[in-house]
Amino acid sequence: MPFTAKVITTSEWGAAEPKNAPFKRTVPNYVIVHHTDNQNPPNDPSKGTIEGAKQFARNIQNGHMKQSWSDSGHNFLNTTGGFILEGRHGSLDAVEQGFCVQSAHAAQDQGKLANGNQSPGIENEGNFMTFQMGEKQWESLVELCASLCSSCNISPLNIKGHRDFSNTDCPGNWLYNQLPQLRKQVADQLGLKFTEEELKNSSQLVDLKFGSTGAEVIKLQKRLLDKGFNPGAIDGAFGENTEAAVKAFQRSAGLKSDGIAGIKTRTELGIA
Ligand SMILES: [Zn+2]
Structure with a gap:
């Protein structure tokens, strides 16, 4: 499957010039899901519109560069309206050719997965601790993940959450617990089959207590x-x-x- 997700590029949303570009090309192993930890609809920053989405992308880049980063830390932004915007400059070009660019969205903490910043990170507008993502945003997330897994040859089982790499709540409990479903829908799009166990992966952390085994x-x-x-x-x-x-x-x-x-x-x- 080719890269079919429609992505609004940095030049289309009017990104500021990055520092230290072009960024190093990397070979990605994962797709990493985040939330922006902003307010949810009806108070979402982008208000579900394309103009709002572009403004939100500019605001995030501005915030990241103010904390002395070279550019947006993530590779893609998925807004409540289902608009997908390129984050770090060069990301779209790189993933269409099976690579990513060195980013700054998933630093490794002790005991966690490594090399997150060499894989595409998707910021999803909202806070998904308990709030459930709307249909448009979910569909664009599935489409983007399927495109990334396909073009970069990443297994849908390697769709992970930020908390798999860093000590953080991101992407929120609700969204993190949806990762098996996300993997399944992406696998379906790519014509791949996995067992329930495989789809669950490490993503649903159950409490271990008296009587637990395994x-x-x-x-x-x-x-x-x-x-x-x-x-x-x-x-x-x-x-x-x-x-x-x-x-x-x-x-x-x-x-x-x-x-x-x-x-x-x-x-x-x-x-x-
Ligand atoms: Zn995150």
Whole structure:
């Protein structure tokens, strides 16, 4: 499938001249989903219009350059009206040829995925902690992801959220939990088939607690042991000893000591 998403280029939205351009070409492994953490409709910055979308892109670039970045940090912006705008200069050209450009949207924090800034980052207008994206914006996100996966030869399973790379809430809990659905719709467009398990990937972090079993529990037990909290046998079964170790770790880290290894505890352990 060719790159079919319609993208408004930097020259079309009147971007300011970037510093240090042209940016280095990179080989991308992921597509990384963000939210802009702005207000949602009816108070969305772009108001769903094309002129609003262009103005929003200019404002974001201006904000990023004011914090001494060379240009917009992301590669694409997807607005509430379903308009897709190029972010960092050269992004569209690069992805159409199977590459990306070095960007600044997903720096790596400890224990997280690496090389986010070498892969295309999509900013989605809004705050998606609980708010659900409207249909137009969702459709353009699917279209853009399908185009990127196709032209850059990226597996739809490698559509990730910003929080997979950095210690952040981005792209919001609701949107992050939609990633399996996004992967599925992109895979469908590309004629690829994956199992439910594969589509889920690491994106739905379930709480690990008394009674949990499996590979994630083994990872948790190993990390607890590394940190000096003995979980008993490293057997993938979350029993009393593992619970006691989680509680002791939580107390030492100043977290609520409930014995449940959710996102906060696992982030603190560096395994979220
Ligand atoms: Zn982000």
